[in-house]
Structure formats: C-alpha cells, structure tokens
Amino acid sequence: MGISSEGSIVAGMSISELEEMARKCRIEICKMTHRAQAGHPGGSLSEIDILCALYGHRLRAKPDDPDWNDRDRFILSKGHASPGMYAVLAEMGFITHEDLKTYRVKGGVCQGHVDMKWCPGVDFSAGSLGMGLSFGMGCAVAANIDQSERNAYVMVGDGEIQEGSIWEAAMAAAHHELGNLKLFLDCNGIQNDDFCEAQMRMFDIPAKWNSFGWAVKVIDGHNMSDIVDAIDWMDTVKDKPAVVIAQTVKGKGVSFMENNPAFHGAAPSDEQLAQALSELGVSA
Amino acid sequence: MSRMAATRDGYGAALLELADNPKVVVLEADLGKSTKSLHFRKAHPERTVSCGIGEQNMLLVGAGLASSGYIPFASTFAIFTERAFEQMRNGVARPNLAVHLCGSHGGTHTGTDGSSAQSIEDLAIYRTLPNVVVMHPCDDVSTKELTKQLPSLGQPSYTRTARNKTPVLYDGRENEIRIGKGIVLSEGSDVAIVACGVLVHEAMDAAKALSDEGISATVVDMHTIKPLDTDLLDDLAKKCGAVVTAEDHSIIGGLGGAVAEHLISSHPVPMERIGVPDRFGESAGSEEMLEMMGLKSHHISDAAKKAIASKV
Ligand SMILES: Cc1ncc(C[n+]2csc(CCOP(=O)(O)OP(=O)(O)O)c2C)c(N)n1
Numbered sequence: 001m002g003i004s005s006e007g008s009i010v011a012g013m014s015i016s017e018l019e020e021m022a023r024k025c026r027i028e029i030c031k032m033t034h035r036a037q038a039g040h041p042g043g044s045l046s047e048i049d050i051l052c053a054l055y056g057h058r059l060r061a062k063p064d065d066p067d068w069n070d071r072d073r074f075i076l077s078k079g080h081a082s083p084g085m086y087a088v089l090a091e092m093g094f095i096t097h098e099d100l101k102t103y104r105v106k107g108g109v110c111q112g113h114v115d116m117k118w119c120p121g122v123d124f125s126a127g128s129l130g131m132g133l134s135f136g137m138g139c140a141v142a143a144n145i146d147q148s149e150r151n152a153y154v155m156v157g158d159g160e161i162q163e164g165s166i167w168e169a170a171m172a173a174a175h176h177e178l179g180n181l182k183l184f185l186d187c188n189g190i191q192n193d194d195f196c197e198a199q200m201r202m203f204d205i206p207a208k209w210n211s212f213g214w215a216v217k218v219i220d221g222h223n224m225s226d227i228v229d230a231i232d233w234m235d236t237v238k239d240k241p242a243v244v245i246a247q248t249v250k251g252k253g254v255s256f257m258e259n260n261p262a263f264h265g266a267a268p269s270d271e272q273l274a275q276a277l278s279e280l281g282v283s284a
Numbered sequence: 285m286s287r288m289a290a291t292r293d294g295y296g297a298a299l300l301e302l303a304d305n306p307k308v309v310v311l312e313a314d315l316g317k318s319t320k321s322l323h324f325r326k327a328h329p330e331r332t333v334s335c336g337i338g339e340q341n342m343l344l345v346g347a348g349l350a351s352s353g354y355i356p357f358a359s360t361f362a363i364f365t366e367r368a369f370e371q372m373r374n375g376v377a378r379p380n381l382a383v384h385l386c387g388s389h390g391g392t393h394t395g396t397d398g399s400s401a402q403s404i405e406d407l408a409i410y411r412t413l414p415n416v417v418v419m420h421p422c423d424d425v426s427t428k429e430l431t432k433q434l435p436s437l438g439q440p441s442y443t444r445t446a447r448n449k450t451p452v453l454y455d456g457r458e459n460e461i462r463i464g465k466g467i468v469l470s471e472g473s474d475v476a477i478v479a480c481g482v483l484v485h486e487a488m489d490a491a492k493a494l495s496d497e498g499i500s501a502t503v504v505d506m507h508t509i510k511p512l513d514t515d516l517l518d519d520l521a522k523k524c525g526a527v528v529t530a531e532d533h534s535i536i537g538g539l540g541g542a543v544a545e546h547l548i549s550s551h552p553v554p555m556e557r558i559g560v561p562d563r564f565g566e567s568a569g570s571e572e573m574l575e576m577m578g579l580k581s582h583h584i585s586d587a588a589k590k591a592i593a594s595k596v
Contacts, residue, residue, distance in 0.1 A: 038396050038397075050546065079400065090441075104398075106566070106567065106569070107397075110569065111398040111567045112397040112401070112567045113398050115399070127397070127398065127440075159336070161316060162314075162338050163338060163339040164340055164341065191317065191337065192337075193314050193322070198334075200334060200338075249431070
C-alpha cells in the first residue's frame with residue numbers, strides 16, 4: 001500500500017494482484033453463504049471484480065482509521081450483496097477473515113445486509129433498495145461544502161434502478177453538477193424473482209443516464225483492466241456525475257450459479273460448495 | 285407434534301382460490317417468490333401485473349385498478365410496503381379504494397436478514413389509517429381463510445404474514461375464523477393473554493406453564509388488529525381482571541397499543557405488553573430473535589404474573 005500526498009492510503013495494486021484478490025473474495029463469498037445457509041451469492045459474485053478494483057486501485061481510505069472524515073465513501077446500495085463487500089473489507093484489513101464467519105450470526109459484525117453501525121468500513125446501512133444513490137449525493141454535497149477532494153462512490157444493481165428514488169437522485173445530482181459522485185451499475189440482468197427482461201424491461205439503460213445529464217461509460221464488468229480504466233475515466237469527469245455501466249454475469253466464476261436466477265438468494269449446499277471451491281482453484 | 289407452516293403460504297393458497305373471481309388481480313414488486321403470489325402469477329399471468337422493484341408505483345396502480353372495478357392484491361415484504369405508506373394513505377385509504385396489501389416477512393422472527401428487513405412498525409402505522417383493516421394471522425389456515433374474506437369487505441386492508449414456519453392451530457376449524465373476531469384458544473379466569481401472529485403459539489405455551497403453577501389464563505388469537513374485537517376485550521377484562529398483549533412488533537403502537545387505547549376508557553385493568561422494546565432488530569435466527577427481544581413464552585408468563593400481582 002502507498003501513502004498519497006494527503007496522507008491517505010491508496011492501495012495501488014496491479015491488475016494481476018486485483019485479479020487474485022477477486023478470486024480469493026469469490027471463495028469467501030461461497031464459504032460465507034454456505035456457512036450461513038442463507039444470503040446472496042449471485043449479486044456478490046457479479047459485483048466483486050469492481051469492488052476489488054475500487055478498493056485496490058482507487059479508494060482513499062484507512063483500514064486502521066475507518067472513520068477518517070476525509071476518506072472516499074463507498075456505498076453498497078444493493079446491500080444484500082454484502083458477502084462481496086465483507087470479503088473485500090477483510091482483504092483490505094478493515095475487518096479480519098475471522099469476522100467473515102459472523103455473517104448472519106447473532107452479534108456478528110457481518111450483518112445480513114451491510115450496516116454502518118455494525119461493521120468498520122461500511123459507510124451506509126443498506127438493505128432497502130434504491131436508497132444509496134441519494135445518500136451518496138448527500139456525501140458528495142458535504143465534500144463540496146468541506147472543499148474536500150473526496151469522492152462518493154455508489155454501487156447499485158440493475159433491478160434496483162427500477163426504484164423511482166434512484167431517478168430522483170439521478171436528476172438532482174446532475175442538477176447540482178456533482179462531479180464527485182460516481183456510480184457503478186452492476187448490470188447482471190437478473191433480479192429477485194426472475195430475469196430483469198421478464199420483471200421490468202428497462203430498454204436503453206445508457207441512454208437513460210445520458211438523458212439525465214450523467215457522463216456514461218459501458219464496460220465489461222469482469223475485465224479487470226477495463227474496470228481500472230473506467231475508474232480512472234471517472235476521475236477525469238469533474239463537472240457532472242459519472243456512471244460506469246458494467247455488463248456482468250450474475251454468479252460469475254461458479255458455473256452452476258452463472259446467469260441462474262435461483263442463486264440470487266440461495267446458498268450452496270455442501271456438494272455445491274465443494275464444486276465451487278474447486279472451480280475457484282482451491283485444491284481439495 | 286402439530287403441522288408446521290408459514291402464514292405466507294396461506295396467502296399464496298388463498299389467492300389461487302380467489303382467482304375464480306375474474307375481478308381479482310395480483311400485483312407484484314419482484315418478491316412474488318417470497319410472498320407466495322407466484323402461484324397466482326403462474327396460473328393467471330394475464331391477471332398479474334409485475335411492477336418491478338417499485339412499491340410506490342404498485343400501490344397506486346392498485347388504486348387505479350380498484351377504481352375501475354377490480355380487486356387488487358398487492359404484496360411485498362412488510363418493510364417495503366412502508367416505502368409506499370403515503371401512497372397507501374393518500375391514494376388508497378383516503379378515497380377508500382379496496383386495495384389489499386400484504387406484507388410478508390414481518391417482525392424480528394424473519395431472522396438473519398437483519399434489521400433492514402425486520403418490520404416492527406407496520407401494524408402501528410397502518411392502524412392509524414381510516415378505512416384500513418389490519419390483520420396479522422398466526423397460521424396458514426387462518427391466513428388463507430381471512431384473505432379469502434377480504435373481497436367482501438369493500439375497503440382496503442393490510443395483512444402481515446411471516447417468513448418462517450410456526451405450528452398450525454386451525455386445521456379443520458376454518459369456519460371459526462372471521463375478520464374482526466378474536467378467537468379464544470383457551471379459557472381461564474386469572475389473566476387474559478391477547479396475542480397475534482407468531483406469538484400466539486408462544487402465548488399458548490405460556491398458558492400451559494402458568495397452569496402448572498395453578499394460574500388459569502385465557503388465550504386469544506387477535507388476528508384482526510383493526511377493527512379490534514372490543515366486545516371480546518371488555519368481556520375478558522371483566523372476567524380476568526388482568527390483560528397481557530404479545531406481538532412480534534414494536535412495543536409502541538401495535539396490538540398492545542390498540543388494546544390499551546380501548547381498555548383505558550372502557551374497562552381499565554392491570555395490563556402488561558410484550559413486544560419489541562424501542563430498538564431495531566439485528567441478524568440472528570428466529571428463535572434467537574424472540575429470546576433477545578423478550579418475546580418468548582417465559583417472558584409472557586412472567587408478564588402475566590406481574591399483571592395479576594397488580595390487581596387491586
Ligand atoms: C425496496 C426494496 N424492495 C425489495 C427488496 C427485496 N430485494 C432484495 S434483492 C432484490 C433484487 C435486486 O436485484 P438487483 O438490484 O439486480 O441486484 P443483484 O442482481 O445485483 O443482486 C429484491 C427485489 C429490497 N431489498 N428493497
């Protein structure tokens with residue numbers, strides 16, 4: 001990890017280091033949901049490459065001082081995909097790998113949905129979809145009033161953007177020209193009950209964000225160099241909010257979970273865990 | 285051991301039976317698999333409206349359908365119905381349009397999803413709305429029966445169901461179940477325990493434990509919180525002279541609040557309320573949550589003894 005000029009910590013990891021971190025996080029996601037026999041592996045596996053890139057390449061934060069006021073904020077608005085975030089927080093040293101065993105366990109820091117009152121490094125208490133972008137806007141406005149360079153990064157799901165409040169925030173953030181508000185959209189094409197196509201067609205998603213006044217970039221959300229480039233691109237957008245629309249695969253990295261609506265909110269069985277771990281390169 | 289079932293399954297089964305009425309339509313907000321409206325969707329896709337993850341829209345689409353002569357049943361998690369509370373208030377209750385809203389996964393019994401998913405205020409807020417019937421049944425049989433009676437009301441409703449299985453009480457007793465009528469499950473004269481939802485079963489266990497100590501308790505399943513069965517409450521207050529309420533809901537404003545509001549001006553007696561203390565829940569198993577929040581049978585029996593001790 002390197003210390004930047006402001007005294008903040010940017011991990012500055014290489015592409016191969018980020019890819020290895022993502023592999024380790026995928027293993028933890030499978031183990032956590034298996035241990036709890038509950039939780040949301042699909043959306044954790046689709047978001048994980050982006051989360052690793054954000055924390056390992058860009059986020060200004062201090063794992064040993066998680067409440068440092070001038071940190072960048074990261075808001076996991078799709079808070080059910082908490083195993084992904086917990087795995088990253090453990091890799092970065094905000095929490096321990098031992099803490100991961102408390103996922104959905106009474107008294108544990110790893111609550112079912114990410115919660116800022118319970119877990120160090122969590123900036124937003126999520127669980128109700130459609131709330132994080134407005135919260136991120138508040139963080140961005142505060143940074144501007146403070147005349148701070150810090151950014152607010154938000155992650156939402158493609159099902160989640162069906163919530164009307166997302167579009168209230170989208171309109172307001174563009175109106176206020178919040179160049180320090182950065183959004184990732186995890187477009188894995190599946191929501192709770194079914195494919196998004198069946199539940200609520202959203203037609204041209206990039207055009208929607210464009211027309212709301214956002215800077216838009218569409219990427220492959222599992223290509224680490226693409227993701228890192230997109231995060232760098234976000235830095236260059238200063239006069240308006242920016243959204244990276246990441247095309248992803250729900251359940252990415254575990255064959256039987258990939259693009260399978262059944263693994264939105266279902267845990268792997270013992271056998272499925274063994275298969276998942278072997279696919280992720282864990283030797284038996 | 286009695287049959288175990290989740291009340292949300294009773295809701296799903298009722299919708300399927302109600303489908304014989306061509307005016308019945310179902311609205312979903314991407315949680316049909318969980319609230320159990322999915323069975324209706326599979327059988328009657330042409331009368332099922334997917335609203336995506338958009339609860340506010342769903343409630344008002346329901347209001348429009350109701351104003352056009354349809355009988356809409358909308359469902360999502362109890363907690364996410366609350367996001368559309370003002371739509372329910374201004375768009376549904378105020379014009380008295382018969383939209384039937386069901387909130388599943390209510391209470392801390394929902395478990396490891398944690399505080400964001402555990403609605404502990406739904407009964408309180410919906411109870412404040414004029415025209416709205418509020419119910420929280422305790423088993424799948426009564427949920428099915430009560431849901432089937434809703435279309436005859438001609439007014440809006442909110443029904444809370446639960447995620448997890450609890451013992452079934454009413455197999456073969458369907459004809460005892462009526463909206464607005466509390467059900468006396470056991471008769472006693474020292475104290476009346478008035479419960480709803482997942483705590484009805486805990487109340488029954490409490491009554492058994494009390495009887496071992498020579499205390500006889502009446503247990504009532506007060507599945508309808510509004511309109512409240514005030515005749516029954518008055519009888520119980522007179523007969524038993526002490527009342528305990530029990531609910532997997534905030535101690536503020538739910539069944540306990542409703543019962544207290546009534547008895548304070550009709551027949552005040554010593555009363556204790558079992559409910560979630562003024563705090564949010566957290567991630568833990570269902571039984572662990574009930575224990576942590578003070579909602580188990582031993583908490584109820586302790587409260588009963590306290591209420592009895594306060595009799596003058
Ligand atoms: C307001 C609200 N409504 C409903 C839910 C229940 N829910 C949890 S996850 C989910 C689907 C989310 O889909 P998406 O945003 O695409 O997430 P991902 O596929 O990335 O997991 C739903 C409907 C919720 N958490 N919040």
